[in-house]
Amino acid sequence: MTPAVYLVDDDPDVLESLSWMLEGLGIAPICFASAQAFLDQVNLSHPGVAVLDIDMPGMDGMALLEHINAAHSPISVIMLTGQGTIALAVKCIQIGALDFLEKPVDGDKLQSLLTLGQQLSDRDWQALQQQADIRARLDSLTKRENEVLQGILAGKMNKVIAAELGIAQRTIELHRQNVMTKMMAGSVAELAAMMNMLVSGPVN
Structure with a gap:
């Protein structure tokens, strides 16, 4: 299963520019304007890479990251941050994010992180499948x-x-x-x- 790429940001201009950038790299991202919309539509047990804006109304990026972690999801997370939120971005890494990017996003760095994120997510997803298989045998x-x-x-x-x-x-x-x-x-x-x-x- 190829890990999907998700973009979560309440700013439509950011979603549009990132989508355009990724499509130019041959990646078709799935976009969400809020953390709740992401949770409503994404199966957290599947592999993927989520690029999350930290500062969003309602559930912010950190809360969404914690939710993904609590679900023991194989999804890798990359945080997006604007000026003044670097400390928060570092905290996100401490609780499980792969890395963080400052806006405006550097395309080469994003592509590199997405590639790494997909590899890690696929590895973790396969390990989870193995664990489920072992539990079934035990049962x-x-x-x-x-x-x-x-x-x-x-x-x-x-x-x-x-x-x-x-x-x-x-x-x-x-x-x-x-x-x-x-x-x-x-x-x-x-x-x-x-x-x-x-x-x-x-x-x-």
Whole structure:
């Protein structure tokens, strides 16, 4: 899925000039005149790059950035700022924006940031897809298979897991095989890596 490019600014002249600039670069942006309009129409679970004006009536750019972060969205965010709001722009970077641009926007820098933003967004989106896939595999395990999974991750031998659960070692071996098959793991190390991805997570 190719990450979309969104422009969010309450100034129609800015939207028009940025759209014209991006179209000249072969990019077709989707424009919004407010943060709320963006939220009403954009699926935050999809990849994309959002160029947000900081100073907007109603929900401003920082509030929108925080909303995107709270949704654990893979969307990368670039902030737009006018004179006098550099400190605010820096704060936006501290809470997750990729970078900020001063108006009037430098086309080369914007293009470079959009390219980086699309790459990062696509990476994060793919990681989120992997996480969802792993969770689905986990959900397919029975209660007993989950218990065996915890024993495997703890590095316990089959006979130890069998003793702790009070069942035959052969039964543990069958459960272990089912766990590895359902989780699509070729080794315990691969299984552990899957669990670590769920715990750490690459997004936000």
